[in-house]
Amino acid sequence: MEIERVNETTIKFFITYNDIEDRGFDRDEIWYNRERGEELFFEMMNEANDRDEFELDGPLWIQVHALDKGLEIVVTRGQVTDGNVKLEIPVTQDKNDLEEDLVDLMNDDSDDDDNPESLELIIRFRDFEDIISLSHNFFVDDLENGLYHFEGRYYLHVLFNDETYNEDEQDDMLSQMLEYGFESDISIYRIKEYGKEIIAESALTNLRKAFSKR
Numbered sequence: 001m002e003i004e005r006v007n008e009t010t011i012k013f014f015i016t017y018n019d020i021e022d023r024g025f026d027r028d029e030i031w032y033n034r035e036r037g038e039e040l041f042f043e044m045m046n047e048a049n050d051r052d053e054f055e056l057d058g059p060l061w062i063q064v065h066a067l068d069k070g071l072e073i074v075v076t077r078g079q080v081t082d083g084n085v086k087l088e089i090p091v092t093q094d095k096n097d098l099e100e101d102l103v104d105l106m107n108d109d110s111d112d113d114d115n116p117e118s119l120e121l122i123i124r125f126r127d128f129e130d131i132i133s134l135s136h137n138f139f140v141d142d143l144e145n146g147l148y149h150f151e152g153r154y155y156l157h158v159l160f161n162d163e164t165y166n167e168d169e170q171d172d173m174l175s176q177m178l179e180y181g182f183e184s185d186i187s188i189y190r191i192k193e194y195g196k197e198i199i200a201e202s203a204l205t206n207l208r209k210a211f212s213k214r
Contacts, residue, residue: 016070043187119160123181134180135207147203150195
């Protein structure tokens with residue numbers, strides 16, 4: 001997938017149909033299955049955030065161009081000031097191949113106090129022994145985490161709730177866990193659909209109880 005930063009508020013993606021299928025999506029279902037289409041979109045946006053720090057917040061204007069070899073997607077982030085939305089929409093050079101223009105009013109910051117967001121993380125491990133070592137050196141037992149196996153690798157899905165832990169505490173816990181594994185940009189939806197669930201809840205706690213320290 002190619003990612004191009006157009007300006008401060010706009011980012012452009014190009015993803016081939018082969019890449020879409022490699023990610024576990026059918027090229028047709030992303031149009032007819034809204035949930036699957038959203039999964040692909042958020043997976044792409046997470047990659048953009050990791051690579052170019054383009055945060056997914058506020059109103060978004062999304063342009064999808066269906067091309068012969070793939071999709072070109074232009075995402076413009078709006079600015080909310082005193083309840084008013086300001087969008088600087090880039091001019092489309094060729095509107096004949098425009099498949100869809102839509103404004104998705106999502107993630108309004110005014111509701112953040114009532115609905116605290118969770119930081120979601122996928123950690124990949126070289127082997128099972130590294131996960132065992134982590135479980136015996138990390139003792140935060142109320143942290144949501146599940147263990148999965150996908151394409152020969154083990155993945156730990158972790159959720160940090162902002163209501164329970166502040167940003168500094170989350171950073172500290174993240175640093176501890178990444179001493180044993182690597183942050184992955186693969187989506188949990190793909191892992192759950194095509195991988196195998198090992199321990200759905202409290203994976204680290206259960207591993208610590210089941211396996212002795214190595």
